[in-house]
Amino acid sequence: MKTVIPKDFLDRIDFGKVAKYAAYLLLCLILQNIIFTQLRLFDVCPLVLPAVAVAMGMFEGAVWGPLFSLLLGIFADMAFVENTIFFTLVFPAVSFAAAFVANFFINRRFFAYMGAAAIGLLITAAGQILKTSASDSFSMVMVTTAVLQTLWSLPFAALVYLPPARLSRAG
Numbered sequence: 774m775k776t777v778i779p780k781d782f783l784d785r786i787d788f789g790k791v792a793k794y795a796a797y798l799l800l801c802l803i804l805q806n807i808i809f810t811q812l813r814l815f816d817v818c819p820l821v822l823p824a825v826a827v828a829m830g831m832f833e834g835a836v837w838g839p840l841f842s843l844l845l846g847i848f849a850d851m852a853f854v855e856n857t858i859f860f861t862l863v864f865p866a867v868s869f870a871a872a873f874v875a876n877f878f879i880n881r882r883f884f885a886y887m888g889a890a891a892i893g894l895l896i897t898a899a900g901q902i903l904k905t906s907a908s909d910s911f912s913m914v915m916v917t918t919a920v921l922q923t924l925w926s927l928p929f930a931a932l933v934y935l936p937p938a939r940l941s942r943a944g
Contacts, residue, residue, distance in 0.1 A: 791941060794829075796846050797936050801825045806852050809929065817921045822849050822860065823867055824890040824896040824930030825937075830868030831886060832941035842868035863900050867893045881941075883934060884907040890930040894923040 801822065809819045827844060830838035846864035850857065871889050879885040898919035905915060 793843055793940055794833075794937075797843060797940070798848070800843070801933060802848055802852060805849070805892040809934070814925045815921055817918055817925055819924055819926040819929045820894065820922055821907045821933055823864065823893040824926065825870040825933050826868040827890045827930075828886065828933055828937040829894040830871030831881050831889060832937040833872070835869055835872040835876070838868040839865035853913045859900065859904055863897055867896055881938070883931075885937075886934050887927065887931065890934075891923065891927060894926050894930065896917075898923050903925065 786929065805820070805822055809821060812819060822845060826838075826842040829841045829845070832838070833841065842864040843861065846861035849860040851863070853860070874889060875881055875885075879889065902911075902915045902919055
């Protein structure tokens, strides 16, 4: 059985928008790895990348959002030495869930995004706890760190809302 790609497939892709999102993801990765690692509160760094995956899902839907989040996860796993494929698996899933919820249950406005971003941050933190607990023993310090990381990441999650919201309207 032969898979046929429609002839106008490349005509449907807005390469300008793809380039803008690629630059946005690169900027988010640079900010995460250079700036946010220096902003410590109770020895916890903010992790803004799950909120980026949520924004991509909410504003670009259940196909393009997870696709961009997959690329974000691949590059994030390369940047964080302790992760092998953790972000590559989690970010597209979080992005798809955000796209699904945004299509059927919530609007795409700022406060709904912040709630979805908080849930995405908590899911990522819970996954980090499970991954760490598999190799080490579980302790309540992990839960405290996860909660602090989520709370410390929320103000920065507000900063990554606007670019995808604007880019989705431009397309």
